[in-house]
Structures are given as structure tokens and as C-alpha cells.
Amino acid sequence: MEFRPLTEADLAVTPDWFAGIELRADRWRDGHTRSAVAVDSGQVVAVGIIWTTPAHNDRYWIDIVVDPPRRRHGIGTAMHAHLSTLRARDLPFFTRGYADEARIAFAYALGAHAVQIVPPADVAVEHRSALRADARVVAASTVPFAQVLQxxxxxxxWIHRSWSPVSAGFEDAVNVGLDEDLDHEASALALDVDGRVAALAAVYRDSDPPVVCAETTGPDQVDGERLVEGCLRFALDVLAVRGVERVEFDGHVSDPHLLPNWAKLAPAGRWFLLVEVPPATGL
Structure with missing residues (x-):
């Protein structure tokens, strides 16, 4: 078996099993964005990709997929070892998936450990009655957009600080396209006595169902859980008036002001894991 860079020509004739991951040609951005194929007897039998993101550069994301009939023969492990040699920095890998997915089982077989957990994300808007409104909450559309971005x-x-610290200049990456993606009328802000944003429930309209992400703007916010509760109630009330029945929450078990409110909404679905995968050793 041999390894070579993934090319645009490979992407032009992708087999169906390539659809398991999002692929780009080798070095599509820089030396931290690498991709490769494994070839056996002239046939591509596996593909793998690693990359860093503009918002985080402390780990390489990794994805590997093997031709289904060739799985459980060590090819994925060999691809992991090859991708380990392509890292421009000595950083661990990072991947994610539902707890019961084969990709997570494979990651654990490579020595992975969980660094973050995402609870079931499917929330019925009708469950919003479990949350209380708060007079300190306003629509994002009523506040200068510069404050919303900030x-x-x-x-x-801060919600990533303890487990996946951001990189310098991360703001541009996390806010890119926000003016278009954010539902300004449904998104909610809790303002303090000085008119500063203390908490936020961001409703993203670029997906169906809408995605909701909420927390305070700092870890030590006084009355933070209550402020997040009010933001969520506001957002779900607006969506209910429009006839939206379900949303997806985006957050983590370590989000201290969001999680108690999330739990009140009786979420349904599957648990999601973010895991760190060690690189291959002895290369």
C-alpha cells in the first residue's frame, strides 16, 4: 500500500464512499491543511485529511474514511500514521461525532479521549414554557450590530477557553457572515444597567431547523443563568409566533449558564463527543 497527496483529479472522480467526509486537495490553504489517499493495487482504498482552523490552532482536525469492503484490515490505522507524518507542528488530532458512530469507536481505538460533550440537541419550541422571561432582554435587532459582534x-x-483556546484574530473567523446568518429579530441580548451585553442567545437562520447558541459574555456574570434563561425564552417565543416547532441547540456540558436551562427543555436526540486523538508514535 502506498500513500500520495489527494489531488483535484481524485475529487473529480470520487467514489460514493468519499461522501463520508468533506474533502479538499492537499495543501488547499497552507502547510497545515493536508490530505492524502492510500492506494493498493492501483485502487484508492482510503482517504484522510487534517487541518487547522483560523479560530483554533492548538490541534489538527482529522477525518479518515476507508472503502467499506476494506475496513477492519488496518488501513485506517495506517492512514492515521501517515497523516501523523504530515503535521507541520507537533500537535494532537481532534475529531468529533455522535457517541455511537463508528468514527468515534475508531478514534478510541487509536487512543482518543473525550475533551467535550454535547448533549442531545433537538428541542421542541413548545417546551419554552419551562423558561422565564426577563425584562432585561431585547432583540438583537435593537442594538448596534457592532455590539452584537463583540x-x-x-x-x-470564554466557553472554549478551558478546552480549546482560541487563536489570535479568532474574532474574524467566528463572526464572518454573521450579519447574514444571524436571525436579528429572534436572537436575544440581555443588557446590564450600563447597556452592555451580558448574555446572548444567537439564532442562526442558515440551517433548518434553526440553531440556537446561548451563554453569557463572560464566565463570572452575575445572575448569568437567569439572563441566559430570559434570552432563550425570548428567542423561542419569537420562533413560536412564526410557527417554528423545533430548534437545535449548540453548546457543551461545560457551559454553566446554558446547561441548566437546556435541561429544562427536555432535549431529545443523540449525545455528541469531541475527542482528542494522539498522533502515531515511533514514526
Missing amino acids: AHAAMYE
């Missing part, structure tokens, strides 16, 4: 970035930075 709050959105601040929320993102």
Missing part, C-alpha cells in the same frame, strides 16, 4: 466573539472565546 458579544458573539466574547461568548465564543
Whole structure:
């Protein structure tokens, strides 16, 4: 078996099993964005890809997929070892998936450990009655957008701080396209006595069902759980008036002001894991 870079020619004739991951040609952005194929007897039998993101550069994301009839023969492990040699920095890998997915089982077979857990994300809007409204909450559309951008970035930075610290200049990456993607009328902000944003429930309209992400703008916000509750109630009330029946929550078990409110909404679905995968050793 041999390894070579993934090319545009490979992507032009992709077999169906390539659909398991999102692929790009080798070095599509820089030396931290690598992709490769494994070839056996002239046939591509596996493909793998690693990359860093503009918002986080402490780990390489990794995805590997093997031709289904060739699985459980060590090809995926060999691809992991090859991708380990392509890293421009000595960083671990990172991947994600539902807890019962084969990709997570494979990651654990490579020595992975969980660094973050995402609870079931499917929330019925009708369950919003479990949450209380709050007079400190307003629609994002009523606040200068510069404040919304600042709050959105601040929320993102601190909820990732303990397990996936952001990179310098992360704000541009997490806020890119936000003016278009954010539902300004359904998204909600809790304002403090000085008019500063203390909490945020961001409703993203670029997916169906809408995605909701909420937290305070800092870890030590006084009355943070109550403020997030009010933001969520506002957002779900607006969506209910429009006839939206379900949303997906985006957050983590370590989000201290969001999780108690999330639990009140009786979420349904599958648990999702983000896991760190060690690189191959002895290369």
C-alpha cells in the first residue's frame, strides 16, 4: 500500500464512499491543511485529511474514511500514521461525532479521549414554557450590530477557553457572515444597567431547523443563568409566533449558564463527543 497527496483529479472522480467526509486537495490553504489517499493495487482504498482552523490552532482536525469492503484490515490505522507524518507542528488530532458512530469507536481505538460533550440537541419550541422571561432582554435587532459582534466573539472565546483556546484574530473567523446568518429579530441580548451585553442567545437562520447558541459574555456574570434563561425564552417565543416547532441547540456540558436551562427543555436526540486523538508514535 502506498500513500500520495489527494489531488483535484481524485475529487473529480470520487467514489460514493468519499461522501463520508468533506474533502479538499492537499495543501488547499497552507502547510497545515493536508490530505492524502492510500492506494493498493492501483485502487484508492482510503482517504484522510487534517487541518487547522483560523479560530483554533492548538490541534489538527482529522477525518479518515476507508472503502467499506476494506475496513477492519488496518488501513485506517495506517492512514492515521501517515497523516501523523504530515503535521507541520507537533500537535494532537481532534475529531468529533455522535457517541455511537463508528468514527468515534475508531478514534478510541487509536487512543482518543473525550475533551467535550454535547448533549442531545433537538428541542421542541413548545417546551419554552419551562423558561422565564426577563425584562432585561431585547432583540438583537435593537442594538448596534457592532455590539452584537463583540458579544458573539466574547461568548465564543470564554466557553472554549478551558478546552480549546482560541487563536489570535479568532474574532474574524467566528463572526464572518454573521450579519447574514444571524436571525436579528429572534436572537436575544440581555443588557446590564450600563447597556452592555451580558448574555446572548444567537439564532442562526442558515440551517433548518434553526440553531440556537446561548451563554453569557463572560464566565463570572452575575445572575448569568437567569439572563441566559430570559434570552432563550425570548428567542423561542419569537420562533413560536412564526410557527417554528423545533430548534437545535449548540453548546457543551461545560457551559454553566446554558446547561441548566437546556435541561429544562427536555432535549431529545443523540449525545455528541469531541475527542482528542494522539498522533502515531515511533514514526
